[in-house]
Amino acid sequence: MSSSSIRVRFAPSPTGMFHVGGARSALFNWVMARQSGGTLVLRIEDTDASRNKPEWTEGIIRALAWLGIDGDEYEGPYFQSANLEAHQEALRTILDQGRAYYCDCTREDVIARTGDSNKGYDGYCRDRDLGPGEGRAVRFRTPDEGQTTVVDLIRGKPTFENKVLEDFVIARSNGSVPFLLANVADDIAQGITHVVRGEEHLSNAPKQQLLWEALGHQAPVWAHVPVIVNEKRQKLSKRRDKVALEDYQAEGYLAAAMRNYLMLLGWAPSGDREVVPWEVIENEFRIEDVNASPAFFDVKKLRAINGDYIRMLSVEEFIAECLPFLEKAPFEVDMKVFVRLAELAQTRVAVLSEIVQMVDFAFLDEPAFDEASWTKAMKDPAAEILAAAEDAYRDAPWNAEELKTRLEQVGAGFGLKLGKAQAPVRVAVTGRTVGLPLFESLEVLGREATLARIAAARARLTG
Numbered sequence: 001m002s003s004s005s006i007r008v009r010f011a012p013s014p015t016g017m018f019h020v021g022g023a024r025s026a027l028f029n030w031v032m033a034r035q036s037g038g039t040l041v042l043r044i045e046d047t048d049a050s051r052n053k054p055e056w057t058e059g060i061i062r063a064l065a066w067l068g069i070d071g072d073e074y075e076g077p078y079f080q081s082a083n084l085e086a087h088q089e090a091l092r093t094i095l096d097q098g099r100a101y102y103c104d105c106t107r108e109d110v111i112a113r114t115g116d117s118n119k120g121y122d123g124y125c126r127d128r129d130l131g132p133g134e135g136r137a138v139r140f141r142t143p144d145e146g147q148t149t150v151v152d153l154i155r156g157k158p159t160f161e162n163k164v165l166e167d168f169v170i171a172r173s174n175g176s177v178p179f180l181l182a183n184v185a186d187d188i189a190q191g192i193t194h195v196v197r198g199e200e201h202l203s204n205a206p207k208q209q210l211l212w213e214a215l216g217h218q219a220p221v222w223a224h225v226p227v228i229v230n231e232k233r234q235k236l237s238k239r240r241d242k243v244a245l246e247d248y249q250a251e252g253y254l255a256a257a258m259r260n261y262l263m264l265l266g267w268a269p270s271g272d273r274e275v276v277p278w279e280v281i282e283n284e285f286r287i288e289d290v291n292a293s294p295a296f297f298d299v300k301k302l303r304a305i306n307g308d309y310i311r312m313l314s315v316e317e318f319i320a321e322c323l324p325f326l327e328k329a330p331f332e333v334d335m336k337v338f339v340r341l342a343e344l345a346q347t348r349v350a351v352l353s354e355i356v357q358m359v360d361f362a363f364l365d366e367p368a369f370d371e372a373s374w375t376k377a378m379k380d381p382a383a384e385i386l387a388a389a390e391d392a393y394r395d396a397p398w399n400a401e402e403l404k405t406r407l408e409q410v411g412a413g414f415g416l417k418l419g420k421a422q423a424p425v426r427v428a429v430t431g432r433t434v435g436l437p438l439f440e441s442l443e444v445l446g447r448e449a450t451l452a453r454i455a456a457a458r459a460r461l462t463g
Helices: 022-034 054-067 080-096 108-112 178-189 199-212 245-251 254-263 278-284 301-310 315-327 336-347 352-362 371-377 382-394 400-413 418-429 439-445 447-461
Strands: 006-012 039-044 076-080 101-102 137-140 148-149 160-163 167-172 194-198 221-225
Touching: 006 022, 006 194, 022 054, 022 194, 022 221, 022 245, 022 254, 022 278, 022 382, 039 254, 039 400, 054 245, 054 254, 080 101, 080 137, 080 178, 080 199, 137 178, 137 199, 148 194, 148 199, 160 199, 167 178, 167 301, 194 439, 194 447, 199 221, 199 439, 245 254, 245 352, 254 278, 254 301, 315 336, 315 352, 336 352, 336 439, 371 382, 382 447, 400 418, 400 439, 418 439, 418 447
Parallel strands: 006 039, 039 076, 194 221
Antiparallel strands: 101 137, 137 167, 148 160
16 A cells, blocks of 8 residues: 555445444544555445434444544545535536436336346346436446456455446436445545445445546545354344444443454454554554455454453543443442442453442442342351351451451351352342452441341341
8 A cells, every 4th residue: 555645435324323334444444544644534425315314423423433533533524415516527427428328217117128126227228319307317338348357455356247237327317326426426526545345335346446437537446344244144234233333332342442343353463362452453454464254243252352451441440431330320329439349340340331230239228139149049058157157247357358267167167168158148248149259348338238138138038
């Protein structure tokens, strides 16, 4: 790639919540621009008035900013709807060259002639010499012979036989210019040199390359990044999978972790690692090294990476990241108490939203019991263990080390190791079998609340 002459673009349509696939394309384009000293252009392709909403545009810009691609990192945003005259000018140029023609065929007409609903347009109007008129679209006249080769940095040089490229529509019957031509006209106007986009657009590349050439410009260098699939190796779907970046942000994924993970969808850094400093990614990423095979969106791996990033925060940063989730908790949080629990929790949460359930025992009047945990932990001799623990803790120095020692002694009296002895105490106090370190939690909770919860659990057991 050349250096400062590179101009890439990210051109989403504001027709829904921002997709993780779009986020990956934006990141790939951004990194390419930063590496080369080039420019990233943000263009909002908003010409589908029936589906576009201003809030979707705002959501795209917010999501990009969350990822680190804020207004200082790109040129724009430009809006495709503001460039309609350029689209019409491109259409006139192609018509004037004789590279396009008017067509009044409906889809039903084509099916009636071919007898096949799966066949594309049959070229019926190519030589009818129709002029403009109501109900007439404009089709590009694709070459009858030869091939169109697309130079793709990921896929090499895929070649398409021109005879199988149907004469595609470049102006609808209402006069509006559809995606294929509008996209090319905008790219030309904005000086785009490299087009990095999803694999689903690969079939459009030969058609758009022909349009670039018809308009007297050299086509850009293409790079079609691999499709993203779910665990069943199906393409991610808005209807079936969690694909909105905003949903992951709301669940408590960190932007740095999401950036890291998305960059690994189709590309791998040097060494066997998944948590990669951003400066290493920026230094090592090459679009040519992206794998053409489908990329698996592994939510478990994303969670693990996010957990690693959470643990890399300072305790103060972790507390700050938790605040939005604590503010929405169904109980009042005493921040002095939470600060004492934060360091314990930081090593155990994978996403920030988990913090609420992890610390709820310290702020509720009584624990929120998980009944499966209760059933598992409160088997004989649970009542006797709780009674012995209550006695042992009544006069114990209230610190984690001593609380652990006292419960070890209780367990020994029943011939149990600490892990077995502490299970009913943990559930009695926190409501669950899994959570923060038990004895540090008891120290924070305090003697009075701890003894009261143990007594209440024992009473429930004994009826």
